[in-house]
Amino acid sequence: MNNFEYYNPTKIVFGTDTYDQIPAKINEFTAGKRIMITYGGGSIKSNGIYDSVMKALKDYEVVEFSGIEANPEYDTLMKAVDQIKENPVDFVLAIGGGSVIDGTKFIVSAAKYDGNPWDVLTMKKGCKFEYAIPFGTVLTLPATGSEMNSGAVISNSRLKEKRTMGGPQGFPKFSFLDPTVVKTLPKKQIQNGIIDAYMHTLEQYLTYPSDNLLQERIAEGILSTLIEIGPEVLENPEDYKLASNLMWCATMALNGTLRAGVAYDWSTHMIGHELTALHGIDHARTLAIIAPNLYKVKLENKKEKLIQYGQRIFGLEGSCAEEAINRTRTFFESLGVKTSLSDYTKEHDETAVIIKKRFEERGWEGIGERKDLTPTEAKQIVEMSI
Ligand code: NZQ
Ligand code: ZN
Numbered sequence: 001m002n003n004f005e006y007y008n009p010t011k012i013v014f015g016t017d018t019y020d021q022i023p024a025k026i027n028e029f030t031a032g033k034r035i036m037i038t039y040g041g042g043s044i045k046s047n048g049i050y051d052s053v054m055k056a057l058k059d060y061e062v063v064e065f066s067g068i069e070a071n072p073e074y075d076t077l078m079k080a081v082d083q084i085k086e087n088p089v090d091f092v093l094a095i096g097g098g099s100v101i102d103g104t105k106f107i108v109s110a111a112k113y114d115g116n117p118w119d120v121l122t123m124k125k126g127c128k129f130e131y132a133i134p135f136g137t138v139l140t141l142p143a144t145g146s147e148m149n150s151g152a153v154i155s156n157s158r159l160k161e162k163r164t165m166g167g168p169q170g171f172p173k174f175s176f177l178d179p180t181v182v183k184t185l186p187k188k189q190i191q192n193g194i195i196d197a198y199m200h201t202l203e204q205y206l207t208y209p210s211d212n213l214l215q216e217r218i219a220e221g222i223l224s225t226l227i228e229i230g231p232e233v234l235e236n237p238e239d240y241k242l243a244s245n246l247m248w249c250a251t252m253a254l255n256g257t258l259r260a261g262v263a264y265d266w267s268t269h270m271i272g273h274e275l276t277a278l279h280g281i282d283h284a285r286t287l288a289i290i291a292p293n294l295y296k297v298k299l300e301n302k303k304e305k306l307i308q309y310g311q312r313i314f315g316l317e318g319s320c321a322e323e324a325i326n327r328t329r330t331f332f333e334s335l336g337v338k339t340s341l342s343d344y345t346k347e348h349d350e351t352a353v354i355i356k357k358r359f360e361e362r363g364w365e366g367i368g369e370r371k372d373l374t375p376t377e378a379k380q381i382v383e384m385s386i
Pocket of ligand 2: 144196199200269283
């Protein structure tokens with residue numbers, strides 16, 4: 001088993017009818033009464049989550065910042081940063097999915113940072129966020145795991161860039177996970193949530209054998225659970241058993257547990273982010289487009305784990321690496337998600353070349369668990385995915 005450090009300070013409050021506990025949780029971190037709530041395009045107003053949370057916050061002075069887009073935009077978030085710098089708040093409560101939570105991680109960090117925050121996202125040497133305003137979350141979409149991890153992904157559509165940030169300041173102090181939110185989601189977002197959670201698991205599992213038997217079994221437990229409940233939760237999003245399992249799978253898939261003591265890949269995500277930046281495709285769908293072909297190109301690297309995955313998850317026999325890849329694609333498609341780039345955009349002629357060039361410019365000469373997926377292979381994978 002590889003050496004590892006494991007740290008996760010986020011408190012999870014899981015279940016229904018819990019929002020009245022939000023004040024007690026906030027009070028653990030500040031005696032201040034000035035709170036900013038952040039949210040997206042308004043779904044929380046139509047599905048009643050806004051009213052429930054505001055009722056719980058009745059004793060606070062609440063400042064609102066709304067309009068955080070899917071794939072949160074740097075320029076939008078900087079408006080909140082400026083607002084807080086002008087008129088500080090004691091705590092920030094994000095109410096939303098991965099985009100609102102990620103955007104909030106950026107806001108609370110950049111509000112305490114004196115340099116140019118874009119430098120942090122471009123990984124300019126020596127630049128990092130270290131401090132943040134304390135923040136918590138009310139999750140409305142199980143998918144990204146952002147509610148229990150310290151990472152965030154921020155877009156800049158002016159530059160057609162999508163960049164990641166992270167650091168210990170990015171952990172929410174607490175997150176409220178109420179599975180009944182699943183029934184308020186458009187089907188498309190439930191599909192996205194299942195695939196994102198599945199792919200977070202594969203990114204930390206489909207590498208090479210790790211000797212960390214427990215971690216591998218936990219990953220397999222998440223994969224099998226998602227295959228079992230995925231199609232059903234799309235049909236019955238009101239079913240609490242299905243919704244709560246989807247929500248906990250999504251959180252567990254990216255809260256740091258699976259990465260402990262194993263190799264991890266993340267190259268599907270790195271290529272996928274470029275597809276979102278260039279074409280605006282939903283995050284999870286970019287993963288469904290890229291993963292099957294990436295696994296084909298890196299078949300030799302991943303063969304042993306692909307066989308283990310095929311045998312344990314799909315019940316295949318023998319040397320089943322390629323069939324395991326096919327079954328993965330079939331699973332995505334069985335959820336109603338298309339897996340070719342041309343299903344999402346017709347303007348893909350330059351995409352592979354641009355991505356290769358970007359990877360070269362950033363010095364990403366080798367990514368993935370063996371740091372050997374080259375920009376040329378990234379181009380090949382995108383070409384195969386059209
Ligand atoms: O803006 P609102 O009105 O809230 O609508 C949102 C949005 O349009 C809607 N929605 C959310 N909860 C809802 C709801 N609609 C009805 N009822 C509800 N209960 O869903 C739409 C998509 O929301 P978004 O937050 O963008 O989705 P998701 O949670 O999939 O987040 C995607 C973002 O997270 C990043 C992605 O790159 C992308 O930017 N990721 C973050 C990660 C992390 N921090 O660890 C890891 C992931 O790999 C991912 O990269
Ligand atoms: Zn993801």
